[in-house]
Every structure is written in C-alpha cells, then in structure tokens.
Amino acid sequence: xxxxxxxGFVAGLLALAILxxxxxxxxxAYILMSVAAFLAYAxxxxxxxxxxxxxxxxxxxxAIALLCGWPGAWIAQRLFRHKSKKQSFQQVxxx
Numbered sequence: 001x002x003x004x005x006x007x008g009f010v011a012g013l014l015a016l017a018i019l020x021x022x023x024x025x026x027x028x029a030y031i032l033m034s035v036a037a038f039l040a041y042a043x044x045x046x047x048x049x050x051x052x053x054x055x056x057x058x059x060x061x062x063a064i065a066l067l068c069g070w071p072g073a074w075i076a077q078r079l080f081r082h083k084s085k086k087q088s089f090q091q092v093x094x095x
Contacts, residue, residue: 002074002075002077002078003075003078005074006034006070006071006072006074006075007071009030009071010027010030010031010034010071013026013027013030014027029067029068030068030069030071032068033064033067033068033069033072034068034069034070034071034072034073034075035072036064036069036072037061037064037065037069037070037071037072037073037076038072038073038075038076040056040060040061040064040073040076041061041072041073041076041077041080041082041083042076042080043056044056044061044082045076045080045082048082058083058089058092061073061083062092062093065093070093073093077093
C-alpha cells in the first residue's frame with residue numbers, strides 16, 4: 001500500500017508538471033529525495049544488522065524525509081521493516 005500511495009503521489013506531481021500547474025522541479029525534487037531517503041534507510045538497516053557499525057542518525061533520516069523524501073522513506077520503512085515499529089520515530093515522521 002505505501003508503494004501505491006507514494007507512487008501515485010509522485011505520478012500526480014508529474015501530471016501536474018506536464019499540465020504546467022507546478023514547476024518541473026517539484027516532482028524532480030520528490031523523485032531525487034525519495035531515492036536518497038530509500039538508499040539512506042537501506043544503508044542504515046544494513047549497518048544496524050552489522051552490530052557496532054556507525055549508523056545514520058534519526059535526525060538525518062527525518063531531514064531527508066522532510067525535504068521531499070517522505071515517499072521513498074515510507075516505502076523503505078515498510079520494505080526493510082526499519083524504523084516502522086519505533087513509536088517515537090513514527091510520531092516525528094508523521095508529525
């Protein structure tokens with residue numbers, strides 16, 4: 001479901017850009033930041049599994065999501081089962 005909703009959101013932005021209702025940079029920003037967020041979550045999950053390895057801070061993950069990367073972050077949370085159950089993280093993510 002997150003994949004469908006996030007993809008639909010970005011597709012809607014692309015459609016608006018094609019119709020010249022929003023500048024093309026808007027969907028581009030969401031796509032690029034979503035890829036960055038997805039990769040950051042994948043990297044952090046990998047580091048979490050290798051105990052003792054340096055981790056990406058929650059603040060950084062939240063910042064990437066806030067800067068248009070929430071679709072990729074949401075997909076990564078569900079796909080990797082990373083940070084999806086931590087209540088304090090989810091409250092900030094959705095806040």
